[in-house]
Amino acid sequence: MPNGQTCFVVMGFGKKTDFETGRTLDLDMSYQNMIKPAVEAAGLTCIRADEIVHSGQIDVPMYEQLFSADVVVADLSTSNKNAFYELGVRHALRPYTTVVICEDGMKSLPFDTNHIAVRRYHHLGEDIGSSEARRFSKLLTDAITEILKKAPPDKDSPVYTFINNLRAPEIAAAIKNVVESGTPAATSQQKAPDSSDENLETHSELMKDADEAEKAGDWISAKVFLSKIRKNLKAGDDSKEDPYILQRLALATYKTKSPGEIESLHEAAGILSLLEPETSNDPETLGLWGAANKRFWQLNKDRTALDAAIAAYERGFYIRNDYYNGINYAFLLNNRAAESVDPAEAIADFVQARRIRKEVLVVCDSWLQKHPVPTGINVTPEILENYWKTRYWVDATVGEAYVGLGDETKAQQVLDQAYGNVSAGWMKNSTEDQLTILRKFLENSPLELIKQKGE
Numbered sequence: 359m360p361n362g363q364t365c366f367v368v369m370g371f372g373k374k375t376d377f378e379t380g381r382t383l384d385l386d387m388s389y390q391n392m393i394k395p396a397v398e399a400a401g402l403t404c405i406r407a408d409e410i411v412h413s414g415q416i417d418v419p420m421y422e423q424l425f426s427a428d429v430v431v432a433d434l435s436t437s438n439k440n441a442f443y444e445l446g447v448r449h450a451l452r453p454y455t456t457v458v459i460c461e462d463g464m465k466s467l468p469f470d471t472n473h474i475a476v477r478r479y480h481h482l483g484e485d486i487g488s489s490e491a492r493r494f495s496k497l498l499t500d501a502i503t504e505i506l507k508k509a510p511p512d513k514d515s516p517v518y519t520f521i522n523n524l525r526a527p528e529i530a531a532a533i534k535n536v537v538e539s540g541t542p543a544a545t546s547q548q549k550a551p552d553s554s555d556e557n558l559e560t561h562s563e564l565m566k567d568a569d570e571a572e573k574a575g576d577w578i579s580a581k582v583f584l585s586k587i588r589k590n591l592k593a594g595d596d597s598k599e600d601p602y603i604l605q606r607l608a609l610a611t612y613k614t615k616s617p618g619e620i621e622s623l624h625e626a627a628g629i630l631s632l633l634e635p636e637t638s639n640d641p642e643t644l645g646l647w648g649a650a651n652k653r654f655w656q657l658n659k660d661r662t663a664l665d666a667a668i669a670a671y672e673r674g675f676y677i678r679n680d681y682y683n684g685i686n687y688a689f690l691l692n693n694r695a696a697e698s699v700d701p702a703e704a705i706a707d708f709v710q711a712r713r714i715r716k717e718v719l720v721v722c723d724s725w726l727q728k729h730p731v732p733t734g735i736n737v738t739p740e741i742l743e744n745y746w747k748t749r750y751w752v753d754a755t756v757g758e759a760y761v762g763l764g765d766e767t768k769a770q771q772v773l774d775q776a777y778g779n780v781s782a783g784w785m786k787n788s789t790e791d792q793l794t795i796l797r798k799f800l801e802n803s804p805l806e807l808i809k810q811k812g813e
Contacts, residue, residue, distance in 0.1 A: 361401040365394055365502065365581045366423035368444045371408050371561065373601040374517040375640050376436040379463050380678030381480050382642060383436055384744075386463070391741065392474035393431060396484055396498035400506075402429060408561035410625060424448045425527075428455060428654045429502055434471070435461035435481065442471070453518035453526050454511035457501055474516060477501065484739065484748045488734040559586060568606070575784045579611035604629055605642050621659060623635075626650055635670065644674030645683050652690060664694060675714070679721045685755045688714040688762055689792065692799040704804035722756045738775065746779045761793055762800070 367389060375382045389406060397404035411421045422429065423445050432445040448456050459470070462478040479494040480487070486494075505511055513519050518526065525785035559567075564587045570578035584607040592598045610628035627650050633640065635647035651667035656659055668690045674683030698704040729749070731739050753776035760769035773789070780786045 363402045363506070364423075364426075365397045365400075365402040365404050365427040365429040365431060366427035366439050367397070367404060367406040367431045367433070368424075369393075369406065369431075370436060370438040370441060370449070371600075371644070372565070372606075374436040374438060374602060375642065376461075376463065377639060378437065380462055380639075380641070381483060383461060383463075383774055385433070385435060386486050387485045388433060388435065388479070388481060390638065391486045392495050393433065393459075393498065396495040397429075397431065397502065399499040400502040402502065406562070408565070410560060411567075420444070421447070422777065425451050429506065430456045430606060431502075432456065432458050433460060434458065434467070434476070435464065437464070439808065442468070445471075449515040449517050451527065453513045453515045453524075456514050457498070470516075475514065477774055480501075482729060485728075487730070488732050488737050492734075519711065561590065562592075566667055568610075569628055573782050575782060577610050579614060581607065581610040581614055582710070598705070599632055605646055606631055607651075608646055612653070619652070619653075623650055623653055623657075623678075627654075628811065636754075639677055639793070641674040641677055641683055643679040644677075645680070645686070646671045646685055646782040647682065648674065648690075652686070655693075664690065664697075675718075676731075679717070681718050681721045681752065681755045682750070684714055684721065685758055688712075688718065689758070689796055692762065692796065695804055696799045696802065698804075701804060708804050717760050717763045720756060722752050722759070727751055732798070743781060747781050750776050750780050750785055754785075758789070758793060760795060764800070 369389065370385045372386055373384050373464050394404045394406075396416065402680070405423065406573075407420050407423075410423070419551065424444055430452075431447045432441055432443075432448065434441050445458065449635045458474060459477045459479065460467070461481040463481065466472070467476065477494075477497060477626070480490050505514075507550055518524050525633070531730050540594070564583050568580050568583040568587070571577070571583060574797070586604060588603050588607060591600055608626040608629040614622050615621055626646075630643065630647050630650065633642050633643045638644060638647075648670035651663045654663035655659060655667060668687065671683045671687035671690060674680050688711040691707040691714070695704040695707035695711070698707065731749075732745055753772055757769045757773035757776060760772065761768070776789070777786055
């Protein structure tokens, strides 16, 4: 049971790309499966910024938590800029009870943080392994329990360690002064948010609503929820854009096909343009940009859109061997080969598509070996659901690769397994639609031209 003490968790939300390694990590899995259970096991109430009910800007309650929380856990994974900044604020305000963690894939920490204690955990990308979740949760619980036992606590802020005789502000006095001054912070402490305020639903709750809408294939509702999240995050500052929210909003916008498919594609492309896809190194952004241009090509037969889609998927694949970008890169190479009037160009694209599919199979096989089905007493239905959602796309990619390589027997075996675990009907429909088109591309192989010349 909570003992009245609180822990504020500083970290990013959702999926974030670590540009140092090219990996994309689902930070929500870190929070839900490791950090929050560990904090609660230590007897503290755990809260992250996306769980705070607030009216107006999130900055006010966020600063209050950084100042007054008994413990702050700061996860620096993916070198999240906000997390580093908030850690700095906490270190300036409090000399102790701050725990810093990060994923062990980070190659290096900035100079100003590489001399403080950082506890590391191992992230699989989409999820946390059950054994790792147990190991690190216990480590974090023990660390929180230990630092709260000491009186006075050990200093963990470099600000108070290196500047002698610096005194931290008195929490009780500071809160009293804030309340008496009538500042916005006082208002947030004394007055509960108006129940009619649209911001009353937390970021976390809105994300759950968006997840459920997407799962049901209700893309219009998903777009509404994600648009509200985007508005709340910006809170009057147009420069505050979260790439993860923009990516999901672009996908939902494209999928609505409302008021028409071309119109929704243009709107989605406009959202993605904020992420500068022509120069981006984010595989998720490149995959979405490729998908939008692929559909533009399919609807309008605009060759520039086809070439743009191929370029996006190619870069997205080679940046970090991303199987989604790779399988779509191969698909569009076959598309361009089928459209080409130059036999040499057609043959080049056709052969390159086969080579890419073989590379994709290696990538998928590596993923499957590293990500067995989660087992154990700590595996929740949510963990399994997230695993099978990702696993579906891996299996579907393997199936499509075998189709492209002409091995229909292996393809069907893998696809039957994938369809047996699919969590949403639209996912299977998307796979089947692409396979139907791919098989048509393969009917007239340009390699037949070589055979004919040799006969």
